[in-house]
Amino acid sequence: MAIKDEIVADNPSVKPEAEPTYQKGGTDPSVPESGVNPFARLIQIVTPPLVTLVVVMMAWIFISTIVAPDIPGPQATFEQAREILADPFYTYGPNDMGIGWQVFYSLGRVLAGFALAVLVGVPLGFLVGTSRIMHRALSPLIQILKPVSPLAWLPIGLLLFEAVNPSAIFVIFITSIWPIILNTATGVKAIPGDYMNVARVLNLSPMETAVKILLPATRPHILTGMRLSLGIAWMVIVAAEMLTGGVGIGFYVWDEWNNLNVASIIVAILVIGVVGIVLEAIMNLVQSRFDYNQR
Amino acid sequence: MTPYLSIEDVGITFPTPDGPFVALRDIRLGIEKGEFVSIIGHSGCGKSTIMNIIGGLAQASIGGVVLDNREVNEPGPDRAIVFQNHSLLPWLTVYKNVAIAVDKVFGDLKSKKERDDWVRHNLRLVHMDHAMEKRPGEISGGMKQRVGIARALAMEPKVLLMDEPFGALDALTRAHLQDSLMEIHAQLGNTVIMITHDVDESVLLSDRIVMMTNGPAATIGEVMTVDLERPRNRLELADNSAFNHYRAEVMRFLYERQRNPQAA
Numbered sequence: 001m002a003i004k005d006e007i008v009a010d011n012p013s014v015k016p017e018a019e020p021t022y023q024k025g026g027t028d029p030s031v032p033e034s035g036v037n038p039f040a041r042l043i044q045i046v047t048p049p050l051v052t053l054v055v056v057m058m059a060w061i062f063i064s065t066i067v068a069p070d071i072p073g074p075q076a077t078f079e080q081a082r083e084i085l086a087d088p089f090y091t092y093g094p095n096d097m098g099i100g101w102q103v104f105y106s107l108g109r110v111l112a113g114f115a116l117a118v119l120v121g122v123p124l125g126f127l128v129g130t131s132r133i134m135h136r137a138l139s140p141l142i143q144i145l146k147p148v149s150p151l152a153w154l155p156i157g158l159l160l161f162e163a164v165n166p167s168a169i170f171v172i173f174i175t176s177i178w179p180i181i182l183n184t185a186t187g188v189k190a191i192p193g194d195y196m197n198v199a200r201v202l203n204l205s206p207m208e209t210a211v212k213i214l215l216p217a218t219r220p221h222i223l224t225g226m227r228l229s230l231g232i233a234w235m236v237i238v239a240a241e242m243l244t245g246g247v248g249i250g251f252y253v254w255d256e257w258n259n260l261n262v263a264s265i266i267v268a269i270l271v272i273g274v275v276g277i278v279l280e281a282i283m284n285l286v287q288s289r290f291d292y293n294q295r
Numbered sequence: 296m297t298p299y300l301s302i303e304d305v306g307i308t309f310p311t312p313d314g315p316f317v318a319l320r321d322i323r324l325g326i327e328k329g330e331f332v333s334i335i336g337h338s339g340c341g342k343s344t345i346m347n348i349i350g351g352l353a354q355a356s357i358g359g360v361v362l363d364n365r366e367v368n369e370p371g372p373d374r375a376i377v378f379q380n381h382s383l384l385p386w387l388t389v390y391k392n393v394a395i396a397v398d399k400v401f402g403d404l405k406s407k408k409e410r411d412d413w414v415r416h417n418l419r420l421v422h423m424d425h426a427m428e429k430r431p432g433e434i435s436g437g438m439k440q441r442v443g444i445a446r447a448l449a450m451e452p453k454v455l456l457m458d459e460p461f462g463a464l465d466a467l468t469r470a471h472l473q474d475s476l477m478e479i480h481a482q483l484g485n486t487v488i489m490i491t492h493d494v495d496e497s498v499l500l501s502d503r504i505v506m507m508t509n510g511p512a513a514t515i516g517e518v519m520t521v522d523l524e525r526p527r528n529r530l531e532l533a534d535n536s537a538f539n540h541y542r543a544e545v546m547r548f549l550y551e552r553q554r555n556p557q558a559a
Binding site: 192194195197198200201202203204208212213216217219292 | 350369370371374375376380382384386387395396399400430450
């Protein structure tokens with residue numbers, strides 16, 4: 001829903017149509033009716049993405065037939081997709097499971113790493129945001145570690161945990177924690193001094209201040225950090241699983257590459273994209289529910 | 296006998312590389328219970344600093360504040376503050392913004408029902424009982440300030456401190472709120488200290504007007520008693536010679552004797 005709204009908002013061809021409704025609709029024949037007509041409006045909303053789809057399809061056909069014949073075209077991919085998505089939750093042993101299971105296991109790792117990142121990142125963000133000393137102490141570390149490529153952490157994880165699953169979760173954790181720390185810290189710093197004065201006049205204890213003032217005041221920032229972080233986590237898991245193996249959408253892509261089944265890889269890419277959109281939509285929903293700025 | 300609220304030889308000095316900087320000096324002021332006192336002066340004269348010292352949000356370098364025979368040097372609900380930009384908590388409804396104060400101050404003294412009644416009573420007092428479930432983002436600036444006043448009143452403070460409470464409002468809304476404030480003051484007899492830079496407002500509302508000299512080393516230049524009968528009506532007072540005399544006196548102080556340093 002949110003995504004659809006965005007498209008409408010970003011689409012300049014739709015905006016002028018809002019104007020004619022202010023004019024006398026219907027009485028003046030020179031005024032186009034399309035602003036009021038829901039069908040015309042629908043066409044205006046649907047057409048631009050449809051054009052994009054056609055262009056992408058043509059480019060795809062062009063590439064698959066002329067540039068790189070090893071890449072399957074839309075037709076072959078669509079048939080593969082039907083086969084894969086017809087039974088997403090089959091299990092023929094540990095190395096052959098449906099794509100639904102692959103996504104399920106990947107999501108499990110993402111959520112585990114993400115949850116850890118929230119649990120550690122929010123308190124750390126509070127420390128960095130409230131204490132000048134902690135800010136000085138931690139900010140060089142954050143600056144150095146933040147831009148590190150996710151996969152550079154994998155060997156460290158493997159050494160630490162001596163197992164692939166915790167290592168993948170570790171990689172998610174260590175790459176998705178930064179936006180949470182930074183956004184929380186920014187949120188804490190952005191709390192107006194007046195809120196703290198209110199807390200002081202009321203003689204709130206440090207604990208009461210944290211629960212009644214600091215946490216709710218920073219909540220929008222924390223949620224933004226969480227949304228960014230979840231997006232990163234979902235991107236990172238695919239790469240991490242390509243290296244760690246096991247059941248998961250990342251390893252699925254790698255496995256199909258080894259089988260030279262490129263159509264399956266394209267299907268997997270689309271599935272990864274759709275799951276990403278769903279995660280984003282869920283976070284948007286959470287944000288609009290809990291962010292007092294958005295109500 | 297010492298007055299109800301006594302500001303005794305308060306001064307603020309900041310250490311700077313060029314030696315100590317005296318921001319505020321020799322502030323001596325006694326305020327009786329139920330009195331409405333406004334402090335007026337140009338920007339930068341330290342009038343907000345005085346209020347912060349009384350409120351306990353800032354510490355005086357020398358001197359101190361005695362309220363009801365007790366020295367105060369930290370913030371507390373007995374000196375409730377109405378901030379200029381209302382400072383309501385945006386994630387709480389109007390009702391809960393007042394309730395957070397009531398629950399904290401009267402949590403042990405009043406039952407849940409009594410506290411609920413008290414929140415509603417105070418919102419009724421400022422004519423905001425119709426918007427209790429709204430959030431600050433959904434109401435106008437004047438309404439927010441009403442809720443801010445309700446929150447302060449609900450603490451049953453010994454002194455109500457108001458820091459340019461209507462400064463950010465348009466003239467019509469400001470007049471409405473001034474009338475409401477006079478109503479409430481007449482009804483409850485609060486002791487009020489209000490910071491303002493609005494001459495009409497100070498004369499209309501106050502029993503006494505404290506006029507500040509310009510900084511640095513700002514201090515009280517003059518204290519004028521406004522001897523106008525209450526209840527006061529802004530329309531009747533517009534033609535009242537005594538009102539206009541007081542108004543002229545304050546203007547003379549501000550624009551002749553203490554010209555705005557920034558305008559010079």
